[in-house]
Amino acid sequence: MKRNTVLILAFITSICLLTVGCAPKPKMYYWGDYSRSLYNCKKDPSEENLLKHKQTLENIIETSKTMSLRIPPGVCAELGYIYFKQNNEKLALQYFDMEESIYPESKILMTRYKQAIALRQKKDTPNKTEADIKPNKINESSDSSIKK
Amino acid sequence: MNRRNKLATSCIFLLAAIILVVCGCAPKMVTKGQTYPLMYEELPVSILILPPINESTAAEAKEYYSTTIEEPLSYWGYYVLPFELTSELLKMEGIYDTELYRNVPLAKFREYFGADAVLFTTIKKWNLTYVVLAANLTVSIDCELKSTKTDKTLWKYNGTVVVDLSGGSSGSGIAGLIAKAIVTAAQSAAADYVPHARTANFRALRALPFGKYHNLFMKDQEFKFVNKNQP
Numbered sequence: 001m002k003r004n005t006v007l008i009l010a011f012i013t014s015i016c017l018l019t020v021g022c023a024p025k026p027k028m029y030y031w032g033d034y035s036r037s038l039y040n041c042k043k044d045p046s047e048e049n050l051l052k053h054k055q056t057l058e059n060i061i062e063t064s065k066t067m068s069l070r071i072p073p074g075v076c077a078e079l080g081y082i083y084f085k086q087n088n089e090k091l092a093l094q095y096f097d098m099e100e101s102i103y104p105e106s107k108i109l110m111t112r113y114k115q116a117i118a119l120r121q122k123k124d125t126p127n128k129t130e131a132d133i134k135p136n137k138i139n140e141s142s143d144s145s146i147k148k
Numbered sequence: 149m150n151r152r153n154k155l156a157t158s159c160i161f162l163l164a165a166i167i168l169v170v171c172g173c174a175p176k177m178v179t180k181g182q183t184y185p186l187m188y189e190e191l192p193v194s195i196l197i198l199p200p201i202n203e204s205t206a207a208e209a210k211e212y213y214s215t216t217i218e219e220p221l222s223y224w225g226y227y228v229l230p231f232e233l234t235s236e237l238l239k240m241e242g243i244y245d246t247e248l249y250r251n252v253p254l255a256k257f258r259e260y261f262g263a264d265a266v267l268f269t270t271i272k273k274w275n276l277t278y279v280v281l282a283a284n285l286t287v288s289i290d291c292e293l294k295s296t297k298t299d300k301t302l303w304k305y306n307g308t309v310v311v312d313l314s315g316g317s318s319g320s321g322i323a324g325l326i327a328k329a330i331v332t333a334a335q336s337a338a339a340d341y342v343p344h345a346r347t348a349n350f351r352a353l354r355a356l357p358f359g360k361y362h363n364l365f366m367k368d369q370e371f372k373f374v375n376k377n378q379p
Binding site for chain 2: 004028029031036038039042043072073074075077078081099103105106107108109112113
């Protein structure tokens with residue numbers, strides 16, 4: 001009878017270990033419709049899909065705030081990048097700063113984009129391409145021409 | 149008494165076997181701490197996702213797959229450098245499409261993006277297989293995390309998902325078989341790989357130690373998973 005109890009205990013323990021080891025799925029961020037709206041943009045980069053993706057990003061930021069969750073990594077940066085492409089430097093800077101304040105790890109990347117904005121404003125040419133963010137070479141053999 | 153004991157024991161073994169089969173977990177379990185000690189030594193925070201290397205026959209897999217990895221990786225507590233922004237820079241350098249980034253010294257990625265580690269992903273399979281009246285969808289992804297400090301591999305795993313797309317039973321006889329064939333065809337045409345790629349990611353990441361933004365950061369060394377890398 002005692003052996004039986006030991007066996008049952010071992011069995012229960014193994015189930016617990018399996019369950020714990022198999023499924024750590026925490027709820028720490030609100031990602032909304034991100035994956036799908038980005039996928040739609042890749043599949044068909046129409047104005048409509050791009051606008052929807054922008055709204056998704058805004059929704060993630062708003063909802064995260066109301067749920068008092070940390071905004072997921074990269075969301076502010078991506079929204080800033082959309083404004084950057086639309087030549088809206090003011091909002092781009094605001095969101096790049098926001099990303100950096102939430103995630104200090106993004107500093108180097110954000111600085112790169114902010115420098116590009118500064119360069120753009122200095123030149124005072126509002127229709128510059130993203131060529132501005134191109135810093136020193138990462139790969140010596142690469143072609144530096146940019147077509148957008 | 150003895151017979152009852154024997155019966156109970158065999159019942160337990162049977163139950164355990166069923167659970168193992170259902171769970172899909174092979175009994176070979178290892179801990180995260182033992183398998184990936186470098187992860188706990190280096191404690192990378194920021195991860196740069198490199199464009200996936202596509203070994204599958206599906207050309208579009210590369211673009212689509214990249215939309216599925218950021219989210220799960222963030223849930224593991226890492227700062228994932230925004231893929232849209234980093235891939236733009238890589239495209240400008242002309243090393244996005246050609247997979248030339250494999251030759252770039254990893255330290256460059258630290259200097260350039262501030263990445264503690266880079267994630268190399270390889271799409272091994274992304275396809276449909278037809279078997280008479282049914283279809284299987286397979287998405288298989290290899291992941292490898294490398295340090296930008298030491299160039300060493302910190303973590304490595306594979307996630308595979310096989311989905312049976314056949315439409316279940318819909319009556320018997322010839323009419324039922326035809327109906328089933330139609331359902332299979334319709335479902336394969338509409339087969340959206342992306343959700344399955346996400347599942348494959350979650351499967352692969354199961355073995356990844358948690359990062360700084362997760363509340364189990366540095367507390368999961370004893371967590372167990374199935375080791376597929378060393379058979």
